[in-house]
Each structure stands twice: as structure tokens, then as C-alpha cells.
Amino acid sequence: MPKESKRTRRRDTGIYAHIAGWGMAVPDTVMTNDDLSAIVETSDEWITARTGIRERRIANERESTTTLAIRAAQRALEVADMLPRQIDLIIVATSTPEFVFPSTASLVQDALGASLAGAFDLSAACSGFVYAVDMAAQAIRTGSVSAALVIGAETMSRVLDWQDRTTCILFGDGAGALVLKASLEQGGVLTSVLRSDGAGGELLAIPTHNNIALGELKVQKMVMAGGEVFKFATRVVDESIRQVVEDSSITLDDVKLIVPHQANQRILDAVAKKLRIEPERFMVNLNRYGNTSAASIPIALCEAIDQKRIKEGDHIVFVGFGGGLTWAAMCVKWGTPMLESSRSLLNTRRRQLRYVLARWRNRLLGIQRTFLGAVKILSPRRIRESFRRDRSG
Numbered sequence: 001m002p003k004e005s006k007r008t009r010r011r012d013t014g015i016y017a018h019i020a021g022w023g024m025a026v027p028d029t030v031m032t033n034d035d036l037s038a039i040v041e042t043s044d045e046w047i048t049a050r051t052g053i054r055e056r057r058i059a060n061e062r063e064s065t066t067t068l069a070i071r072a073a074q075r076a077l078e079v080a081d082m083l084p085r086q087i088d089l090i091i092v093a094t095s096t097p098e099f100v101f102p103s104t105a106s107l108v109q110d111a112l113g114a115s116l117a118g119a120f121d122l123s124a125a126c127s128g129f130v131y132a133v134d135m136a137a138q139a140i141r142t143g144s145v146s147a148a149l150v151i152g153a154e155t156m157s158r159v160l161d162w163q164d165r166t167t168c169i170l171f172g173d174g175a176g177a178l179v180l181k182a183s184l185e186q187g188g189v190l191t192s193v194l195r196s197d198g199a200g201g202e203l204l205a206i207p208t209h210n211n212i213a214l215g216e217l218k219v220q221k222m223v224m225a226g227g228e229v230f231k232f233a234t235r236v237v238d239e240s241i242r243q244v245v246e247d248s249s250i251t252l253d254d255v256k257l258i259v260p261h262q263a264n265q266r267i268l269d270a271v272a273k274k275l276r277i278e279p280e281r282f283m284v285n286l287n288r289y290g291n292t293s294a295a296s297i298p299i300a301l302c303e304a305i306d307q308k309r310i311k312e313g314d315h316i317v318f319v320g321f322g323g324g325l326t327w328a329a330m331c332v333k334w335g336t337p338m339l340e341s342s343r344s345l346l347n348t349r350r351r352q353l354r355y356v357l358a359r360w361r362n363r364l365l366g367i368q369r370t371f372l373g374a375v376k377i378l379s380p381r382r383i384r385e386s387f388r389r390d391r392s393g
Contacts, residue, residue: 017137017148018188018335021082021179023075024302025068026057026172026289033169040165047169052265056172056290059155065096066107068175069153072298073108074355076149076177081347084114084354087179088145091136092121093128093152093294095206095323096159104153113358117149125204126261126322128152128294130192130330133178133318137189140182151177152294159206161221170263171222172290176298187333190315191247193240200325204229233267233321238274240329241319248315248331252277255331256314257304261321262286262296283309293322310334 032055033044048054059068069092077084090112092105105119124131129152136148153175160168180189204224237260245252258281260268265286272279283304292299297318304310314334321327 013141013143014184015141015143016183016186016188017140017180018183018185019178019332020147020181020335021076021078021080022177022298022302022305023072023077023079024174024176024295024299025071025075026174026299027059027063027068029058029060030055031058031172036169039162040168042165042169050264050266051170052284052287053170053290054287056288056292057174058157059173063155063173064098065094065153065155065175066098066104066111068155068173068295069094069104069108069151069177070111072153072175072177073112073149073151074351076179077112077351078348080179080181081344082147082179082181083347083350084112084358085116087112087114087117087147087149089136089139089148090114090117090119091132091148091150092119093124093132093150094121094154095123095125095128095293096155097121100208105151108149108151110362111355111358113354113361114149124196124294124322124326124328125324126263126291126293126296127194127320127324127326127328128322129176129297130318130320130328131194131326132294133180133189133330134192134194134328136180137192140180143182146182148180149177150180150298151175152292152296152298154293154295156222156291156293159222167222167224170291172292174289174292174295174299176295176300176302178298178301183335185335187335190331190333191244192328192330193244193247194326194328195236195240196324196326198324200228200232204323204325206323229322229325230264230267232325233263233327234270234274236327237267237271237319237321237329240327241271241275241317244317244319244329244331250315250331254315255281255317256311257281257283257309257316258319259283259297259301259304259316260319261291262289262300263291263321294320296320 033047090105097104103121109119122132139145155173156171319329
């Protein structure tokens with residue numbers, strides 16, 4: 001894959017997209033490597049040595065990509081101390097939506113009561129979250145929106161072949177969310193690099209019913225050429241990190257923390273070696289969550305914040321890579337996190353009320369549609385037409 005020339009910098013509009021809120025949600029059910037060994041021929045030692053993963057979270061029958069996304073979004077709004085009606089745009093990065101349409105983002109928008117927000121899903125596999133943050137940041141820079149909610153959410157357990165030990169050992173479920181807000185203060189999302197090489201699309205894929213090439217048995221089950229994906233990842237990740245750092249007019253020494261897609265510990269070790277930096281400068285939590293695809297970066301970021309690994313003024317880098325083939329990197333200058341004590345109790349109550357009203361609105365609309373459908377069926381005109389058809393028959 002040839003190296004790309006240096007990208008053109010974006011025009012400075014004087015508006016910056018800052019991270020104002022964050023939240024994560026993972027299922028309660030933990031599946032350990034030992035649990036997996038009862039399903040497929042493997043062992044804790046084999047998985048840990050090759051991936052660094054020891055356990056992952058698995059959604060139960062009441063959990064979905066949407067429910068996890070909603071929980072993460074609510075927590076991000078809580079940190080940002082924002083009401084759902086203040087959100088102008090919702091983007092959900094996911095490879096595992098419940099529907100082709102409506103989008104998961106639309107379902108999240110409804111559940112939150114974010115009645116003034118546009119909403120759409122973004123599909124870029126494990127790079128999707130970085131792509132989505134970039135789309136939201138661009139919208140903020142242009143002035144078209146003031147606040148955006150970006151979510152990475154996945155239920156990868158629903159698309160795995162649980163008899164294929166090369167894939168089922170790797171993935172887990174979860175969601176992470178960020179709130180981005182417009183500000184006139186410099187910082188926030190500085191630069192990003194988005195790339196794709198569709199020629200490698202068959203190396204990591206989830207076919208749908210529209211794909212006849214792989215046959216019925218593979219429909220909606222992941223297929224992956226692990227060795228090729230490994231080589232691809234170790235080749236592009238360090239290059240994209242170097243490029244986004246250069247575009248931000250800083251050096252690798254200025255980067256406090258790299259928050260990578262959590263795919264495989266061996267990939268991260270190889271990238272650290274190529275970059276000649278300490279492995280400790282990578283935020284890693286894949287040992288507990290596995291590969292959660294588009295959700296992995298925001299989940300890792302939330303835990304890095306909880307562990308106080310990021311402070312005001314720090315430069316951090318997000319980097320994702322995966323199916324498409326796609327890869328993406330982003331440099332962010334961290335702002336001042338909102339203190340718990342500064343949050344408004346009134347806003348907390350208003351958010352909770354908004355969620356309740358959104359649920360009732362959804363139910364009432366459902367009842368209304370059912371009632372109107374029944375009235376239509378029982379209308380005098382329909383009854384007369386049915387009677388005439390019966391007589392003529």
C-alpha cells in the first residue's frame with residue numbers, strides 16, 4: 001500500500017470542537033477464556049498468549065446495540081450536563097445494528113427525547129468511531145451544529161460463528177459515547193486522517209442477505225483472514241499516528257496518551273516498537289473487554305479518564321483500524337473536564353424527566369397507530385365493501 005502524500009490542513013474557522021462529555025456501557029455478563037473453552041477447542045493460555053484477551057462482555061437477550069448506545073449516551077450527557085434537546089446531531093458508529101433502517105442513531109434520538117437532533121449511522125467497522133467524531137467535529141467547525149453526540153456501539157456476539165475459534169475468541173459487546181461542543185477556545189479535535197483500501201474488503205467482512213458470494217451458511221457471520229489483517233494493522237497504524245501528529249504541529253514526545261482500537265495486544269506491541277515509544281503510553285483494556293469494534297476507543301477513553309491518565313492541555317491520539325479495510329487517526333487537545341460539583345441538579349432532573357416523556361411518547365404513538373388501524377378496518381365504507389365482495393363471491 002503506497003504512502004499517501006501529506007494531507008491538506010483544514011481552514012481555521014475560529015470554531016473548535018471540544019469533548020465535553022463521555023460515557024460507556026457494557027453488559028453485566030462476563031465470558032472468560034475458560035468459559036469459551038467449553039464451547040470451542042481453545043484454552044485460556046492459548047487465547048491470552050496470542051491476543052492478550054482474558055475476558056469479554058456478552059449482551060443478554062434484553063440488551064442490544066441500541067440499548068447499550070442509549071445507556072452510554074445518557075452517561076455522556078450527564079458528564080456534559082446537557083439536555084437532550086441541546087443536541088443537534090447524533091452519529092452512531094456500528095457494524096451490528098438491529099435494522100438496516102431505521103438507523104440505530106434514530107432509535108437513540110427517540111429514546112433520549114433529542115427532538116431537535118438529526119441522526120444517522122456510520123459504517124466503517126472498527127475505525128468507525130474516529131470517522132464519526134471527525135464528521136461531528138467538521139459539522140461543528142462549519143457552524144452547522146453546536147453540539148453533537150457521537151456513539152460507538154456493538155453487539156459483536158450476535159454476528160460471530162461460535163465454532164470458529166479464530167474469531168469468536170476476539171470479540172465482545174459494549175458502547176461508548178462522547179459529547180462534542182462548539183467553542184471559540186483553541187483545542188479539542190485538532191486533525192484527523194481517514195483512509196480506506198476497499199481492495200482488502202474480503203479480508204474482514206460480515207455478509208448480508210444481499211451477498212450471494214459467500215453462500216447461505218455465512219450470512220451475517222463474520223469472516224476474517226487474521227494473518228492478513230494483522231499485517232495490515234501493523235503497517236498502517238504507526239504511519240497514521242505519525243501523520244496526524246505531524247499535521248497537528250507537535251511531535252510524538254508531545255503525545256501524552258494513545259487510545260487505540262483494542263484488537264490484539266501483539267498489534268499494539270508491534271506499533272509501539274515501530275514508533276519507538278513505551279508501551280505504557282498506550283491505553284489498553286482489551287484484556288477485560290476484548291475487541292468491541294467501533295466501541296473500543298470510547299470505552300478505553302472513558303477508563304483512561306477514570307484512571308486520571310488525561311489532564312487539561314494533554315495531547316492524545318485516537319487510532320482505529322478494521323474492516324473496509326479502513327483506518328483512521330485523530331489528535332485531540334484535551335480541555336478542562338467538568339467537575340462533578342458544578343453539575344446542575346435541576347438539569348439532572350430535567351434529563352430524567354425527558355427520558356420518561358420520550359418513553360411515554362413512543363408508547364402513546366404506538367397505541368394511536370394501533371387504534372387508527374383498527375378504526376380504518378372497521379370503518380363503514382370498509383364494512384360495506386367487504387359485504388359486497390362476500391355477496392359477489
